[in-house]
Every structure is written in structure tokens, then in C-alpha cells.
Amino acid sequence: MWSFLFPLVAAATTEKQPMSPPLSYVALGDSLAAGIQSDSSQGLGYSDYLAQKLESIDYLGAFTKSFAVPGYTSNDVREGLKQPQQVQAIAEADIVTISVGANDFLKVWKENPEHLQDPNVTSALFAKLGENYTNIVKTIHKINPSSKVYIMGYYNAFYAYPEAEQQNLVALMHKINQLIESVTRAEGQTFVPTFSLIEKNYPVYLPNPENIHPGSEGYKVITSAFWEAMKEELPVTIKRIAGKDRYETAIAISQEGWEASDIVVLARGDTFPDALAGAPLAHLLDAPILLTKPNELLESVSTELHRLNAKKVYVLGGPGALAEEHIFKELERLGYTPIRVAGKDRYETAVRIAEKMEAEALGSSKTAIVANGSKYPDALSAASYAAETGTAIYLTKAESVPEITKTALAEMNRTLLIGGPTAISEKAAQTMPNTTRYAGVDRYQTSVTVTRELNPSSKVFLATGETFADALTGSVLAAKWDYSFLLVPPHHLHDSIETVAEEMDVFRFTILGGEGAINPAYEKQLTKFRP
Structure with missing residues (x-):
């Protein structure tokens, strides 16, 4: 009945992108x-x-x-x-x-x-x-x-x-x-x-x-x-995307964002190193990230691959992360084409993911994001921004930069350091080109700094900062929907998060994970941003 009006809304990338209230x-x-x-x-x-x-x-x-x-x-x-x-x-x-x-x-x-x-x-x-x-x-x-x-x-x-x-x-x-x-x-x-x-x-x-x-x-x-x-x-709208555990939440995120996908990125769900740098690659491929156990391709993951009508599966990490027999060979048996993206350790894996991004994009960004590879929060704070901008995430040690990372960074014009000097020391930073540091006194304030300075929006995804899985899998959907991303404590709003949400006039909050990950009291706390 509105055919005579001038439509301004572009076609949504997915039919399930929240549009209420229209x-x-x-x-x-x-x-x-x-x-x-x-x-x-x-x-x-x-x-x-x-x-x-x-x-x-x-x-x-x-x-x-x-x-x-x-x-x-x-x-x-x-x-x-x-x-x-x-x-x-x-x-x-x-x-x-x-x-x-x-x-x-x-x-x-x-x-x-x-x-x-x-x-x-x-x-x-x-x-x-x-x-x-x-x-x-x-x-x-x-x-x-x-x-x-x-x-x-x-x-x-x-x-x-x-x-x-x-x-x-x-x-x-x-x-x-x-x-x-x-x-x-x-x-x-x-x-x-x-x-x-x-x-x-x-x-x-x-x-x-x-x-x-x-x-x-x-x-x-x-x-x-x-x-x-x-x-x-205008009302604040609050949505929760969740499953009964991290594996099911990853599937729920996939179902929310993708009706189908030729490509899926698969990562280990019980530990973070090989997956930390995966969000930008997944976004570049317009692929969800799914999680599975190291020695088992979960039946629910197999079902989701079938729903997506996937053809290729990018497996992040070597056989020690996702087993050759139980994961790689099982994917082949089910008719998928698995492509392993891995190095001998987390630092080399991040570089290999960046190389795969360059190959897929037929060119490379000259900006790099660098985070501590032993601690997941800083890398995840930047994951949505990295995904949306096509910027690769590299990992480093706190006091020294691994040689393979240093070699990759030598080709860059600009380096965005995520985290303070205890995460990446000034000595390590001095070996990187043209650095800008984004940091706070803790993981939550670092997340706020990244969001405020790099990726502000009136729409925000929230994921617990106490575990890595929901933030990893959700960051790709946040980039797909053009949302900011904040790590939050599981039980209450951090003061700095409340401040930045008010500064950015946030109207849409999407909570990732079940009530065990982020307390249901959050819904009530978030409504106070508007009458």
C-alpha cells in the first residue's frame, strides 16, 4: 500500500536482520x-x-x-x-x-x-x-x-x-x-x-x-x-541470540545471519588461539563461523552445514586443533571440500589467515591489527571492526614479536595495537610500523575504546568478556549487519560501557549467548537508555 512512497531502505543482507519497529x-x-x-x-x-x-x-x-x-x-x-x-x-x-x-x-x-x-x-x-x-x-x-x-x-x-x-x-x-x-x-x-x-x-x-x-x-x-x-x-530494542551452549549459540548466529552459504569457517570451540584471527576471513567470504570439538564433528554442526548448503569448509588450525581423521576426513566423507588454514602455532596461523584473505581479496590491506595471542579479549574487541574493514588480525607475545609476525608486519604501512603495555609492551610496539594504540585499564574499557574510536554505531552487539566463543562467532554477524561490538561483564553493565552506549545513542542491542553467558537482568538495565 506504500507503493507511491520513496523507499530508502536498501535490501537487507539477510531476511532475518531485525527490522522491528518499522x-x-x-x-x-x-x-x-x-x-x-x-x-x-x-x-x-x-x-x-x-x-x-x-x-x-x-x-x-x-x-x-x-x-x-x-x-x-x-x-x-x-x-x-x-x-x-x-x-x-x-x-x-x-x-x-x-x-x-x-x-x-x-x-x-x-x-x-x-x-x-x-x-x-x-x-x-x-x-x-x-x-x-x-x-x-x-x-x-x-x-x-x-x-x-x-x-x-x-x-x-x-x-x-x-x-x-x-x-x-x-x-x-x-x-x-x-x-x-x-x-x-x-x-x-x-x-x-x-x-x-x-x-x-x-x-x-x-x-x-x-x-x-x-x-x-x-x-x-x-x-x-x-x-x-x-x-x-524512539524505543530501545533488545534481542538475544542464543543456544544451550557455545556450539549451539554459534549455530543460532549462523541461522540468524545466513539463509545459505557456500563457505563456512570451522574453529575449535574449547580454546581460542587458532580462531582469534578468523573473523575477518569469515566476513570476507560472507561465511558464518561454526564451532566443534577437537576430535568430533558435532551432529548439530553437520546439520547446519547441510542447511546452509555449504560447499567448502575453511578449517582454522592444524590437526592438533581440529583432528585430521575426525574433522577433516569426516568433512570430505560428507561431501564438503575442507581447506585447512594453519601454521605451526597461533602466530603463524594468524599470518596464514591473513595470506588467505589477501588471496581471496586479490589484494592486501596495508593496515594491520595486532593483539596479544595469549589473551583473547583484545583480539575479540577488534574482531568486528577488523571483519568489516577487511583488516587482518596478527598475534604477538607481550614482550617480543614472533619473527613470522614481524616479517608480515614489515609490509604494512600502519599498525593498530589493541591493548595496553602489559598486553603489548612498548619494546614490542617499537618493532612495528606506524603504531596507534587502542587500550583501556581492563578488557571492557579496551573494548569501549575500540568501539568509540574505530567503530561507533547506534547498533551494538554484546558478548561476555569472560569467554571467547560467543564474541568470536558473533563478530562476523556484527560486521555483516554493520553493528558495533562490546565485550561486557556477565552480570552487570560496566560503567564505561554504559557511557559509550549513551554517547553513541544506541537504539539496538543484540545480546549473544544464553542467560549463563549474560544475565537476563541485562535486558532491564539496557532499557534505561531511553524513556
Whole structure:
């Protein structure tokens, strides 16, 4: 029924990507809602940027600005609400934005500017504007009582005019804003002021002094005003992906993210070294990571391989990690093509994974991520970012860099160190090219630092920092869905995690693992980020 709207949501990478709640957004009004630019061309306005904001957190179900028309007055918007198409759109809208009213006066000013000096004329104009606005808001409420309406106040579009002429126009604009705000609040809706925001930098926000329309930066700052008002009304959504153990949770993550996959990455589920560097390779191959026991291909894993219709299985680690007879040969017997990616130890395995990434991508990144190979949290904190950016993860010892790692890093232009000096010493760091360190006082603050500085998002995956498995398998899905990733304590929110979640305006939390991994109290704790 929304076929006449302008869809902005790109096709999801998987049908199971969470899209609830799908909000419908309708923009009404004048050229500002339509997106007329400072050079009078058609482009992206605040309504488009708002739609993109909603889309970025997977909240946008439908959007249209087809009812926003340059030159529209409040009377035009009022009359438009009588049209069946608009009534249908408003009836299904969760969010409505309006910017209208300035043209009621600008049309008079352009045709007979002296009329605006006549108190009788201006009084009549204000009376009509107030009547129209009241009718507009009441009509929207009558059509759809549950929709949220956000109404924009105007800025000074005449900052370059002579002072005397500008004073009268500014006074007029303030009076228009006061009237719009009064009606908006009286009807229980939200007024969005923009005057003081645009006033802070007229040349940047209104780059053409001869045109009243903003440039892209101006529209973005107007969007920020709408967003500050709007975000408090948006709900936080919390989802948990879990199985009865780490093996079943990995399968649940696979089922959530992949309807099918020609390739699967298989790792040992009871210990971490060979799998730490696997997330970027899995994401590059668009493959889930599954876990199994070192000497047994679990029946549930075999069932999932069949569901995915897999052809190849990349086995991470040597025969000591995943046995040749019980894993590799069993995969062959079942009709899959196993490809072992392994070295003599965890450090060489990480290098071999990086080489496989280079071969698959037909080229290499010149940035490397380096983490301590004896401790999993730092590598896992960066796994989602590494996967999303196609950056290989290399492993090192705390006080010295293994020769095979040092040789691989010699080809790099930049090194991202994950963890503090106790994880990777300054002495070891000095042997690496162009290093930047991302660290906190513990594993949780390191995770926060990586997320804040490298991979911020309004959507976050949470996995326990006490074990490696859920974070490893979930990091690939986080990258696939463009989510940030945080390691968390199993029973309570770490203060630094709470802080960064508030900073990033997180609206979507996906918890990985069952209640034994992350306590069910988390769901309640996370809801406090919004009313």
C-alpha cells in the first residue's frame, strides 16, 4: 500500500536482520522539507537526512517527502490534508515533520514588501497562519492520533541583508516562530527550533547570501535539531541470540545471519588461539563461523552445514586443533571440500589467515591489527571492526614479536595495537610500523575504546568478556549487519560501557549467548537508555 512512497531502505543482507519497529515517516511542508539547495537545485533536505538516520538504526519502514512542495504555504498544506493519498500516508505514519509558514509572508514580501509594514495586513496573515496551523495539527491527530508530529521553527535567512532591513525581517521571523511554537505545544506536539543553530555559522550553513535555502551542512544541523527531539521518543530494542551452549549459540548466529552459504569457517570451540584471527576471513567470504570439538564433528554442526548448503569448509588450525581423521576426513566423507588454514602455532596461523584473505581479496590491506595471542579479549574487541574493514588480525607475545609476525608486519604501512603495555609492551610496539594504540585499564574499557574510536554505531552487539566463543562467532554477524561490538561483564553493565552506549545513542542491542553467558537482568538495565 506504500507503493507511491520513496523507499530508502536498501535490501537487507539477510531476511532475518531485525527490522522491528518499522516506522513510517512522512514529511510535509515547503522547499526546506523538499530539499531545495542553496543553488536552487533539488537535493537532500533535513527530511532525507532524518530518514537516513532512521534507516541507519534499522527503524525506517517507509518514507516520503512527495507532499513537500517548494513554495507551499500553510494553506497549501492544510488543503493537501484533504487529498486521499495524503490521508492514507498520514494514517500509516508514525512520524510526521512539518516546515511551513514562512512562505505565507515571503510571497507578500516579494510582491508588495511595503504591505508587511501595514499592521492590518500582518495581523491578518498571522491570524490565518495560526488558524491553518491549528487545523493542520488537529487534522493529523484526527487522522492518526498515535503519530508523533515535529514542527520546525525558522532561521534568519537574511543575514546578508542591510542591517535596517534585516532587523524587520528577523523580528517578523521571531514572531512567526512564536506563533508556530505556541500552536505546536498547545496541541501536544514537538516544536524544533533552528534559529540559534543556524545563527552560529551563517556562511557555512547558508553559503549563498542571495538564496534563503541551506547548503548540505545547514540541512545537517537542522537534522540534528530534529534528531535531538525525536530520539527521546524512539524505543530501545533488545534481542538475544542464543543456544544451550557455545556450539549451539554459534549455530543460532549462523541461522540468524545466513539463509545459505557456500563457505563456512570451522574453529575449535574449547580454546581460542587458532580462531582469534578468523573473523575477518569469515566476513570476507560472507561465511558464518561454526564451532566443534577437537576430535568430533558435532551432529548439530553437520546439520547446519547441510542447511546452509555449504560447499567448502575453511578449517582454522592444524590437526592438533581440529583432528585430521575426525574433522577433516569426516568433512570430505560428507561431501564438503575442507581447506585447512594453519601454521605451526597461533602466530603463524594468524599470518596464514591473513595470506588467505589477501588471496581471496586479490589484494592486501596495508593496515594491520595486532593483539596479544595469549589473551583473547583484545583480539575479540577488534574482531568486528577488523571483519568489516577487511583488516587482518596478527598475534604477538607481550614482550617480543614472533619473527613470522614481524616479517608480515614489515609490509604494512600502519599498525593498530589493541591493548595496553602489559598486553603489548612498548619494546614490542617499537618493532612495528606506524603504531596507534587502542587500550583501556581492563578488557571492557579496551573494548569501549575500540568501539568509540574505530567503530561507533547506534547498533551494538554484546558478548561476555569472560569467554571467547560467543564474541568470536558473533563478530562476523556484527560486521555483516554493520553493528558495533562490546565485550561486557556477565552480570552487570560496566560503567564505561554504559557511557559509550549513551554517547553513541544506541537504539539496538543484540545480546549473544544464553542467560549463563549474560544475565537476563541485562535486558532491564539496557532499557534505561531511553524513556
